[in-house]
Amino acid sequence: MDRLLGHIGRSTLARTNHLLDLFAFVYRILQLLARRPREGRSMLRIIIAEQIYFTAVQALAIIIPIALILGSMLLVQFAKISSQYDLGKITVLLIVREFGPIITALVVILRSATAVTIETGYMTVLHEIESIEMSGIDPNYIISLPRLIGITTAILCLFLIFDLVAILGGYLIVWTTTDYPLANFLGQIGKAVSGMDIVVGIVKGVCFGTAITVTSLYRGFKAGTQITAIPVATSKASVESLFYCLVINIAISVAFYS
Amino acid sequence: MSNYTLAPVGKGNGLNEIDFVLADGDSWSITADLPDDAHLFMRAMATLENPVRGDYFYCGTRLDFSDYRFLLPYKKKIGYISPDSALIGNRTIEDNLLLMKSYFENARGIDEETEALCRYFQIEDKLNLRPAQLDREDLRLAVIIRELLKHPEMLLLERPRDFLGPRKFALFSAVLKEKTRSGIPLVFLTSDEEFTRDFAGREAVISRGFLTCS
Numbered sequence: 001m002d003r004l005l006g007h008i009g010r011s012t013l014a015r016t017n018h019l020l021d022l023f024a025f026v027y028r029i030l031q032l033l034a035r036r037p038r039e040g041r042s043m044l045r046i047i048i049a050e051q052i053y054f055t056a057v058q059a060l061a062i063i064i065p066i067a068l069i070l071g072s073m074l075l076v077q078f079a080k081i082s083s084q085y086d087l088g089k090i091t092v093l094l095i096v097r098e099f100g101p102i103i104t105a106l107v108v109i110l111r112s113a114t115a116v117t118i119e120t121g122y123m124t125v126l127h128e129i130e131s132i133e134m135s136g137i138d139p140n141y142i143i144s145l146p147r148l149i150g151i152t153t154a155i156l157c158l159f160l161i162f163d164l165v166a167i168l169g170g171y172l173i174v175w176t177t178t179d180y181p182l183a184n185f186l187g188q189i190g191k192a193v194s195g196m197d198i199v200v201g202i203v204k205g206v207c208f209g210t211a212i213t214v215t216s217l218y219r220g221f222k223a224g225t226q227i228t229a230i231p232v233a234t235s236k237a238s239v240e241s242l243f244y245c246l247v248i249n250i251a252i253s254v255a256f257y258s
Numbered sequence: 259m260s261n262y263t264l265a266p267v268g269k270g271n272g273l274n275e276i277d278f279v280l281a282d283g284d285s286w287s288i289t290a291d292l293p294d295d296a297h298l299f300m301r302a303m304a305t306l307e308n309p310v311r312g313d314y315f316y317c318g319t320r321l322d323f324s325d326y327r328f329l330l331p332y333k334k335k336i337g338y339i340s341p342d343s344a345l346i347g348n349r350t351i352e353d354n355l356l357l358m359k360s361y362f363e364n365a366r367g368i369d370e371e372t373e374a375l376c377r378y379f380q381i382e383d384k385l386n387l388r389p390a391q392l393d394r395e396d397l398r399l400a401v402i403i404r405e406l407l408k409h410p411e412m413l414l415l416e417r418p419r420d421f422l423g424p425r426k427f428a429l430f431s432a433v434l435k436e437k438t439r440s441g442i443p444l445v446f447l448t449s450d451e452e453f454t455r456d457f458a459g460r461e462a463v464i465s466r467g468f469l470t471c472s
Contacts, residue, residue, distance in 0.1 A: 040361045119348065127344045130306055135358045135408070136334025138327060142361070 025144075026214050032138070032145045040137070044146050051150025055112045056157050062107055067162045070099060071170025079174050087180070088188020095166045096197055097253065104158045105208045105245040108151065109238055113216040116147055117237040120220025121230035129221070144217050152209025159205050200256045204249065211244040262312035264302055270294030271467035273302065275312065278462065278469060280412065284443040287458035295464050296447050297340075300416050303445055304338040305329050334358065337410030341420055343401045345389040351400050352385040355407060375403045379429060394421040402430060406437075413437060415446040419453060431456070 071091075078090045120143065123129050132139045171185055219237035223229045259278045266272035270292045276299075280286070290296035301307045305314065305321065314321040316335075322328040345354040355372050359365055368385070376382040379399045389397060398421040405413075413434075419427055431453075438444050438457065448454060462471045 039364070042364045042366065043360050122347065126347070127342045128346050130342075131344050131346065132357075133326065133330060134304065134306075134333045134336065134338055135361070135404075136330045137357070137361050138330060 022214050022218055025218055026210060028140060029144050029148055029214070032141050033149075037141070040141055043142060047142060047146035048150045048153075051147055052154050052157075054115070055108060055151050056154035059107055059111055059154070059158060060161070062111070063104065063158055063162055064165050066103060066107065067100075067165035068169040068173075070103065071095060071166030071168075072173035073170075074099075074166075075170040075174045076177065079177070079180070087174075088185060088190075089192040091167055091170070091189060092192035092197065095170075096163050096193060097200065097257070098249070100159055100162045100166060101201065101204045101208065102245065102249055104155060104162050105212065105249075106242065108155055108158065108208075109212055109241045109245070112151055112154075113212050113237055113241045114234050116151075116213070116216040117220040117234045118230060120217055121223035121233050122227075124221055124223045125225060125227050125230065144213075147217060148210065148213045151213045152206055155209045155212075156202065156205040159201055163201075196256060200252060203256075204252055207248045207252065208245050211248060212241045215241045215244060259302065260313045260315065262302065262314065263310045264298055264307055265310055266294070266467075267298055268294035270298055273298060273464070273469070274467040276464075276469040278303075278471070280443045280445065282443060283438075283441045285438055285457050285459040286443075286445045287454050287461045288445060288447045288464065289461065290447075290464035291466065292464075295467060297416065299464060299469075300338070300340060300414055300445070300447055303412075303414050304336050305333055306338075334408060335411040337405035337408055337413045339398075339402055339405050339414070339418065340416035342416075343405075345397065345400055345404070347389050350386050350388055351381070351392070354389070354400065355385070355404050357404075358408060372403070372407060375406060378433075379403060379426065395423055395426060398422055399426060399430075406433065411442065413442055413444045415444070415448070417448055418446060419448060419450045 074094055075087070075091065078087060123143070129139050129143075132142065167189060171180075171182065174180060175182065216237040219233040219240075220230075223233045259276060262273060262276045262278070264273040273295065280303075288296055288299060290299070298307060302309070302314075305323075308323045314323070316332050319332075321332060345351070346357070349357075352368060353360070355376070356366075356368065359369065359372075373382065376385060379402070381396050381399050381403075384392060384396055384400075389400070392400065415434075418430070418434075422430060434444070434457070444457060446453070446457065460472065462469055464470075
């Protein structure tokens with residue numbers, strides 16, 4: 001019993017330590033954002049643009065079909081059990097407030113978080129980070145900061161695209177099997193979406209982007225000297241990112257909607 | 259380095275309370291009973307290892323190892339060429355060579371000095387390639403060019419003849435002689451006797467973690 005309690009205690013301390021490390025890392029990156037040094041701005045802009053392209057533009061081919069499928073599935077089912085009035089509200093409740101953010105975050109984790117962890121892991125193991133330091137450049141400034149800005153921006157854009165495609169695309173499917181007028185449907189959506197939904201969407205986007213970026217970068221930088229540690233780090237980064245996004249999602253939903 | 263102690267790595271003994279002074283125009287050859295200790299010494303000179311004890315003074319300024327950011331202004335003045343030296347894999351050779359210029363001057367485009375060095379070392383046609391696409395000799399040459407472009411105040415070389423064929427090594431030696439004649443201090447680690455004869459002014463021996471200078 002003592003050993004079990006000891007193990008639980010040590011585990012709790014280790015996880016708390018890890019969370020504090022992640023918060024410290026966020027603080028370190030945000031310090032760079034606040035300082036805005038003149039050096040490296042053009043390089044930063046290029047890397048941010050690249051990250052947005054990799055995370056958002058290249059993800060469209062996955063996000064759009066998933067949004068269409070999910071939107072259609074939900075709307076087809078709820079169209080059977082709800083009236084016209086309820087359908088718009090349900091669409092906003094499920095797609096805009098909950099499924100949209102979480103599924104977008106999942107796609108970004110599967111694509112970008114894993115890539116970022118692998119890239120930074122390799123850079124650490126192969127001494128590329130040291131080479132950047134030996135050039136007098138802070139690796140956090142050209143690796144961590146642009147990825148935070150790029151991934152967060154990409155997530156916000158993908159939220160919007162997911163919601164639009166899920167709602168409009170889903171409606172098209174429903175329209176072929178029922179005779180709901182588009183104007184009524186869009187009117188109900190418009191009434192159901194509030195300013196709070198937009199604020200919550202932005203808050204979730206920023207929080208998800210930060211959680212995913214910081215977790216994947218942290219795991220990549222901690223890969224050590226062995227290349228065999230990189231797959232382990234990548235797996236941990238993805239699972240942790242997903243867990244944090246789920247926790248953040250429920251916390252924000254409870255805070256704003258309960 | 260004063261009273262400098264570093265924890266052992268690999269199969270080495272570490273470095274125990276070593277005192278080492280590098281002045282302008284100095285040229286030191288480092289030999290060690292264990293390769294890991296020699297490598298550790300070179301990395302310590304490049305400020306890539308945190309000491310357990312002791313002080314590192316750079317032109318009279320004591321370096322603060324508590325945060326890596328305090329060391330960055332000094333690291334960029336040190337040219338360190340070793341088998342570990344890497345280029346950034348997801349950037350082209352040109353981007354790698356112009357990294358400092360692009361960062362500190364917010365400038366893009368290759369300059370005359372970079373072009374001249376690339377032509378001299380005959381890698382000017384490889385600037386649009388990524389490091390993974392280069393052979394080991396060209397990779398090493400790119401690292402050498404990058405370090406020379408820093409206009410370093412100190413040069414650290416580990417096994418300089420490794421990965422370089424005789425012709426390219428001769429080109430590198432010529433540039434190195436010019437640099438040492440201009441007074442840049444040089445510290446190198448090599449088993450090449452000819453290189454040691456050509457460049458060594460003094461010798462430091464690391465034995466069981468202790469440094470002896472002659």
